[in-house]
Amino acid sequence: MDLTPDQITKLNQLGVKSDNLTSNIHHPSSLFPILSISGLTLLSFSGLILFKSNSNKYEQTVVSVPTSNTTLPETSVSPTQVPKSIQHYLLTSQQFFTQASQEQSIDLLNQSILAATSAIKEFPNDYRGFYQRGRIYQSVLTSQPQLIPQVLADLTQAQKLEPSNAEITRSLASAYAIKGDAQNTINYLSQTITLEPTKAQNFYDLAKIQQQVGLLSQAVQTYSQLISLVADPTQKTLVEAEKLSLEKLIAKNPNQNTTQTNQTISPSPSIQNLPTNISIDSPTIQASTNQGLIVAAPEELDQVKVSNLTTSNSLSGSSTLTANTKEITISNTQVTSNSQVYISVTKGGKNQNLQVTSKSTGSFIVGLDTGINEDIEFKWWIIN
Secondary structure, three states, X not given: OEOOHHHHHHHXXXXXXXXXXXXXXXXXXXXXXXXXXXXXXXXXXXXXXXXXXXXXXXXXXXXXXXXXXXXXXXXXXXXXXXXXXXXXXXXXXXHHHHHHHHHOOHHHHHHHHHHHHHHHHHOOOOHHHHHHHHHXXXXXXXXXXXXXXXXXXXXXXXXXXXXXXXXXXXXXXXXXXXXXXXXXXHHHHHHHHHHOOOOHHHHHHHHHHHHHOOEXXXXXXXXXXXXXXXXXXXXXXXXXXXXXXXXXXXXXXXXXXXXXXXXOOOOOHHHXXXXXXXXXXXXXXXXXXXXXXXXOOHHHOOOOOOOOOOOOOOOEEEEEEOOOOOEEEEEXXXXXXXXXXXXXXXXXXXXXXXXXXXXXXXXXXXXXXXXXXXXXXXXXXXXX
16 A cells, blocks of 8 residues: 555654655555554554554544544544633523523522633633623622622622723622622722713712712712713703702802711621632522522613612702691701701792701701692702
8 A cells, every 4th residue: 555745744743753654565464554653553444543552452543534424423523522612601601691580590590600600710811701600699689698799709800800891890889889888889980980981871870879978079070071971851951950959059058078088888787797708619599588589680780779878878868848748857867966957949849948947866857837739859968
């Protein structure tokens, strides 16, 4: 059997020494040529390559591409498994997550988490695995608040790997809002605005939280930036009204510090003392005996509303004195007998003298001398 120069070249590339090759070798007792490769015997017959050990036992078989139309099993084509891409893990994770959202299934949700964890282990320097897993955990925080450390750990790592991604910083703002951490919520919303300066929703969410914690000057500035981004006339009118009401509040007390950056918002009791060391392996999700599993829809994940910032503990807020009512009592833990409370009417009550009629530790009263037949909407601001 003759070997062509091209066949000799290919065998040389496989490690067969050229001096072992003879173009016209015929062995009287063999049906095919015998070639030596590093102690193994290479037998060639009809396109089939077999590796034979010295013990005459076949240990591995590699089949060349068949010339017929027969489809061979994948394991016959290649003895090694092709490595999966990160897209494979992310797509698998997302498919499980979509099903879990539709069926509210813990098993499917855990399959989604495991696929995202595989992406992290196989591609630890790619932010997408951490972001995917963090978002999955974030979707169940309503019923599983104990997972907030895992959410923050995954999203923080994603941001370290991809610091210019506005979706990650907004997700972090949303997670800190659920935690009840107003300062970090503001910080990450501010970063999001820097990365995504034309998205109006970011400005609106930031301004609302700035109002709640008493950062009124900053809120006015944020509203000013927002106005230039709002195209809808009705929405622009509402934003301008919000800004005007804050400016009136500031004008009534120009000597007071309206940037109360030391305002402290306590986290919810259920998520205090958060652990700092988070394993790369993900915990499975267990259903609460009281609430079960609640998987948030994708559009709900990015809502930014600080969970424990309410009328009862904010430094700024909105209320309504209903028609034919003379007064309204507003409970608020920030109020003391020495607090100054300012109000500004935003709708209704034209030419009416709405005012703070009294205040005490834990509450204040806003009212009129005589009730009128329309609602009066107003904003209030507490200075301590």
